[in-house]
Amino acid sequence: MVILLNCSFRGEKSNSNYFLGLLEGLLEEPCERIQLNRITDASVLEEKLATADALVLGMPLYVDGVPAQAVELMERLYADGAGSYGQLAVYVVSNLGFYEAEQTQIQLAIVKNWCERMGLTYGGALAIGAGEMMGGLRNVPMDQGPNKAMGEGLKKLASHISAHSVMENAFVQPTGFPRWMYLLAAQMNWAPQAKKNGLKRKEIRRRRP
Amino acid sequence: MRTVICDLPKEEWAKFEGAPQDVEVILNNGNMKKCIGCFGCWVKTPGQCVLADEYQKLGELYGKTEEIVIISRCCFGSYSPFVKNVMDRSISYVLPYFQIRGGEMHHKARYGNHIRIRAFFYGEHLTDAEKDTARRLVEANAVNFQGKVEQISFAESVGELREVFTW
Numbered sequence: 001m002v003i004l005l006n007c008s009f010r011g012e013k014s015n016s017n018y019f020l021g022l023l024e025g026l027l028e029e030p031c032e033r034i035q036l037n038r039i040t041d042a043s044v045l046e047e048k049l050a051t052a053d054a055l056v057l058g059m060p061l062y063v064d065g066v067p068a069q070a071v072e073l074m075e076r077l078y079a080d081g082a083g084s085y086g087q088l089a090v091y092v093v094s095n096l097g098f099y100e101a102e103q104t105q106i107q108l109a110i111v112k113n114w115c116e117r118m119g120l121t122y123g124g125a126l127a128i129g130a131g132e133m134m135g136g137l138r139n140v141p142m143d144q145g146p147n148k149a150m151g152e153g154l155k156k157l158a159s160h161i162s163a164h165s166v167m168e169n170a171f172v173q174p175t176g177f178p179r180w181m182y183l184l185a186a187q188m189n190w191a192p193q194a195k196k197n198g199l200k201r202k203e204i205r206r207r208r209p
Numbered sequence: 210m211r212t213v214i215c216d217l218p219k220e221e222w223a224k225f226e227g228a229p230q231d232v233e234v235i236l237n238n239g240n241m242k243k244c245i246g247c248f249g250c251w252v253k254t255p256g257q258c259v260l261a262d263e264y265q266k267l268g269e270l271y272g273k274t275e276e277i278v279i280i281s282r283c284c285f286g287s288y289s290p291f292v293k294n295v296m297d298r299s300i301s302y303v304l305p306y307f308q309i310r311g312g313e314m315h316h317k318a319r320y321g322n323h324i325r326i327r328a329f330f331y332g333e334h335l336t337d338a339e340k341d342t343a344r345r346l347v348e349a350n351a352v353n354f355q356g357k358v359e360q361i362s363f364a365e366s367v368g369e370l371r372e373v374f375t376w
Contacts, residue, residue: 009245060246064349068294069243071287078285098307098314106286106349109342113285116338183307183314190305193252205304207320208256208269 015135061096095131101171250301268301286342
């Protein structure tokens with residue numbers, strides 16, 4: 001059994017959950033997807049982890065690290081069950097708004113440190129740069145166009161999960177879509193969003209008070 | 210002014226004596242809402258979190274802050290859940306717009322100040338890897354908030370932390 005835990009508080013609609021869904025589609029093992037924002041009783045998750053083979057954390061990068069709510073869960077699991085899930089291998093599918101997927105390295109180190117404290121195997125990660133863009137390309141086949149490197153990365157991760165083996169952290173960006181182009185596209189994205197909320201472009205830069 | 214972000218209970222924080230006049234202290238009131246990653250602080254109420262509680266105006270506070278002092282339990286190289294939540298809900302301090310700094314993509318500043326950051330971590334038997342991760346986390350936060358790290362210290366206990374802490 002593979003537990004896919006979405007740590008984004010945006011829940012089912014989040015990019016993190018979308019990337020976990022792509023991975024799930026590649027896995028032959030039975031999988032269960034869990035939304036962290038819906039967990040009301042951590043002991044239910046703990047029971048599932050006790051018999052699972054792998055835990056995959058779907059994580060957005062929040063201020064260079066693990067989102068607060070996921071740190072809270074990691075602490076709870078550590079307090080309740082360090083050394084209890086020796087069979088578990090932990091993998092991460094991380095994503096971030098910045099282009100360079102390597103900016104997730106501190107987040108991944110935190111997960112690895114947690115695994116060492118827990119007595120779990122850290123199995124490695126796939127980090128997806130320009131996550132806001134990649135999460136918006138849901139109609140593009142996974143291994144084509146800008147999704148090519150991500151698709152290859154997910155396949156590699158899936159094969160390691162199935163083999164219960166360890167891989168090096170892998171970092172991918174949109175294939176054939178350079179950083180300057182992403183930066184430009186991202187800049188143009190904010191004003192329409194603000195406009196939907198009845199704001200003018202210049203109000204985005206508002207200083208308070 | 211200075212801002213302290215501290216995960217200790219109020220009575221423990223009170224034992225840190227000699228605080229200057231111009232200090233704003235962010236403590237855990239037990240009811241802090243979690244960042245939901247909605248970007249509302251960028252496109253709905255720019256400069257302010259949309260979650261209505263006493264932690265709504267962190268970005269505005271940092272805009273007038275010269276120094277941030279972080280006092281946090283070290284959790285696997287991360288800040289504690291409370292301190293991390295404070296950081297997560299602080300992104301209204303910067304703009305959604307990107308720029309390239311030091312060869313990497315980061316957010317543009319909303320305010321013109323450059324904050325000094327001092328971080329004090331505590332926790333028993335912290336590993337070298339955890340300390341290394343925590344140092345990198347503070348440094349990375351400073352890059353993203355266009356601040357400057359002045360000090361990063363580790364202590365085995367809160368008592369030991371009080372001994373190494375200075376204003």
